[in-house]
Amino acid sequence: MRAVRKSFSSRQAMTLLAVLGLALPARLALLDAARQDGEVLRNGPSDPCEQPPSERGRGVGLERRCPPEGGSAGVARGDFNGDGVADLAIGVPGEDRSLTTFNGLSGGTTREVPDAGVVHIIYGSASGLTSAGNQLFDQAIGKEDNDRFGAALAAGDFNGDPYSDLAVGVPGERDSSGNVVGAVQIFYGTPDGLTRTGSQTFRANLFIIPVAGPDLSVVFQENMSLVWGDFDGNSVGDLAIEGAARSLNCDVGVVLLLGAQGVPLSTSRKQEVFVRGGCRPNTAFSDAALAAGDLNGDELVVGAPHATVASIRAGRVAVLSGAATGVTPEPTQEINEPAFLDPLDDTDAEFGDEFGAALAVADFNGDGHKDLAVGAPGEDVGNSPVTGGIDRAGAVSIFAGSTSGSGVLSFTQKLTQSSPGIEVAEANDVFGAALAANNFNGDAFADLAIGAPGETLAGQAGAGAVSVVYGTAAGLSTAASAGHPAHQFLHEDVSGFSSTTEVGDRFGTSLTAWNFGNGPQADLIIGVPFDTVSVLVAPFQFRAIAGAGAVHALYGSSTGLLTAAVQFWNQNSSGILEDAEDNDQFGLSVY
Secondary structure, three states: OOOOOEEEEEEHHHHHHHHHHHHHHHHHHHHHHHHHHHOOOOOOOOOOOHOOOOOOOOOHHHHHHHOOOHHHHHHOOOOOOOOOOOOEEEEEEEOOOEEEEHHHHHHHEEEEEOOOOOOOEOOOOOOOOEEEEEEEEEOOOOOOOOOOOOOOEEEOOOOOOOOEEEEEEEOOOOOOOOOOEEEEEEOOOOOOEEEEEEEEHHHHHHHHHHOOOOOOEOOOOOOOOOEOOOOOOOOOOOEEEEEEEOOOOHHHHHEEEEEEOOOOOOHHHHHHHHHHHHHOOOOOOOOOEEEEEOOOOEEEEEEOOOEEEHHHHHHOOEEEEEEEOOOOOOOOOOEEOOOOOOOOOOOOOOOOOOOOOEEEEOOOOOOOOEEEEEEEEOOOOEOOOOOEEOOOOOEEEEEEEOOOOOOEEEEEEEEEOOOOOOOOOOOOOEEEEEEEOOOOOOOOOEEEEEEEEEEEEEEOOEEEEEEEEEEOOOEOOOOOOEEHHHHOOEOOOOOOOOOOOOOOOOOEEEEEOOOOOOOOOOOEEEEEEOOOOEEEEEOEEEEEEEEEEEEEEEEEOOOOOOOOEEEEOOOOOHHHHHHOOOOOOOEEEEE
16 A cells, blocks of 8 residues: 655755744754665756647647657657647656565465666646646566666657557566566557557567677667657658667667557567667667657657767767668768867867767757757866866757758757856766757747756755757847746756755756647756655654655746746655655656
8 A cells, every 4th residue: 555655845844844833953954864864875930739739639630730750859749648738757767666476376475676667647738737647657567676667768659540659668678588688668548548558568689780790689778768750751650769789899779660550569660770889898888869850851860979989989970861661771961079169179079078968859040940959968168278178067069950951960059058148067067968959938949958967056966957048040049038038047946946956866867848738838847866855754754765856847938938836746746656765766767
């Protein structure tokens, strides 16, 4: 039976203690004790296709009227019940689950399966996200230790009906021999939302990447990336899964499961694409990022942050065009990191920049052509013999789509936290580690949210922050206008957030941006997977759940994202079908 407990953010807990009449020193002492209890170390014009239909409940034709393509963080809009409003999926890969094994007449035994993982579905509505009808999914059959179900998410129509479906990454899945290979599980949408009926599981060992010499098996790893897009042009979405060939000197392998018209995904139409990039030395983990979008048709964009450029492991991005058979086997364009527009910075690609670690596709300048944002969270800002450098401060580069129709992307902007109007770059901010793009103020231009989960705030290392930069006819701009504010710097100490910054929260580790209701503008979801949740367990006594995780929802408006009434979700929130526990990592992935 689910225990009845009440959870509080740090700010809410302080308010409660004040109401109970405790003086500030006593309040601080109690909260400090709560944080230490169980504390662990932690690392450190608007697009009509993104708007709800004018008639509520008639959203089932939305994906028919609008072209299926990728978008925010490389995933498609997820409307699992077809009401025309996006729904939110939240991955909790660190969740422990109960497993009962039956032994015939002797009965059964129940044990906790560590890090089995779950995914929460919170449905959108006319007034925004609501816990009414919240769903909880796990691997009902076959869950095992360290499966980490929910480590990656992507949504879109995989079977040609009017409802979005959900792909869930399970990087710890084992094959029949007990080898960790990873898998993806698909849940299909219905008028009542997602269902387990007809769900599919695809393990990585179904695929072989052909390379020189013996064929190599594929694994899906912890940092796997998923993306939906209509790469073969049949108006039904396909699923791309980032994998790695299991060898010491592997390249990035991208595996496609291609859906057929009107039927679920099938390996009969699978495609293995070998994108040359290179993995980390002595490991099979490639950590590639995926995105999809209409750059010149339907393209798959692959970020290989550990690829070698001129003998330097700096990262590279490859663009693969859609084709009747899937995607082109060779990139139509390869993009390396551009130099800073700074005469004192004499370098471009540098070791450990991780260029391509995060991607987002959107039209930032309103010219009708999609642009590409590329994160390089390992970039040293101002790295030159004259000025020195700020280690791993991070950067984001913008590549504009072609107005000539050639589909060739060209570099236009490079943003860091030291860019005019943003913030101040600091070591280990990892600005650009997560990206999400959409139209937060409903004008003619897409806007960009940039995660910096390593940001230090008020002396709290790794507290994390998110920068929001608004689009204009000249591209992304930090200048305020009548239709949007200047750059927004978001963190948990901003007024309106129901939490406070703490060491290692990693606010901004995950981002997604869609219209979850409450108005025609897009909204922003911010994952804080290592947030500490304080739970009142007895009068005047709090229990700190370290690494439980949380998610914030900010709603768009005609003047940009609103911070006056930010929604705060964790696994002890009212209506959510679980309890917060240490190291659950609620919000490590969001869609």
